[in-house]
Amino acid sequence: MSECAKLVNSGMVTVRVKAASKLDKAMADARKAAIEKRELDICEVANYLYCGVRVIGGSETCLQFLEKNQEKYNIQVLKRLAVSAAFHTRQMESAVAKAFTNVEMQRAVCNVYSNYTGQVLPTKRSDIRGAVAKQVNSPVKWEQIQQVLFRKxxxxxxxxxxxxxxxxxxxxxxxxxxxxxxxxxxxxxx
Structure with missing residues (x-):
């Protein structure tokens, strides 16, 4: 992941949105702004924390776009996180293959919820390895896991x-x- 972090200047921001917010449109427009500058267009949800609160991972250009246009898209709070890259985004794709190549996976003795799916991890070792590896470049689904636990x-x-x-x-x-x-x-x- 640290090698992937060196590929492009990037980071993460926490945002609070409400029903009237246009976060998807803001991220799409931020990606367009990066493409216009001929830069990597990473701007996506990296963490679903809880209702209305997300962490966005993105290139520096995309994050600056979100900061400058916060009011235009009706985003309530936007706060930079002290991280070195856009973790849990496609910036980390090349780390997925290397992440768990030599790691021996064992079956869990209790329910373990996957950040990748928001559901209980599968029981087959090969499926566990795949689900865990996909957590590297996929959004963390805390909100969805909490909802499953609360409903249950x-x-x-x-x-x-x-x-x-x-x-x-x-x-x-x-x-x-x-x-x-x-x-x-x-x-x-x-």
Whole structure:
């Protein structure tokens, strides 16, 4: 992924949209602006965080276009992220083939949800490898995974949500999505 990051100056922005927002049109127009400058036209959703909040990965030209035209497309919030590239976009395509070539995959002992599909990972090792590799250049579907979990447990107590690591992004998303689910959230720092 770090090799792919060197191919084009790119990054990511978090956006908050509402029903009247024209995010798809904004991204299409940003891609056109990059093509006119004869630059790589990467501008796509990289993360579906929760309802109305997305992370857009794009070339520097595309991100600047979005920033300059935020009001025109009725985008409520647009905030740059401190990252070195447009991860989970087609900029990472060449990393997919190399990503898990020599990694031995084992079947999970519990349900593991794929960022690529938003569903439980398949059980065949070859299918697991393919699904995990596709996560490198495909949007992360946090919102869709949360919806599956919430629908599955509508009439029962929510399962426990554990976040392990230095940040609390999962907790922040759960709080925005479901205060009831957030009550079952625990964070463990590293």
């Amino acid at each position: 447990h509508q009439d029962e107590k929510f399962p426990r949500f554990y976040e392990v690591g230095p940040g609390r992004q999962l907790g922040a998303m759960l709080l925005q999505t479901s205060k009831k689910a957030h009550k079952s959230y625990t964070h463990f720092s590293c």
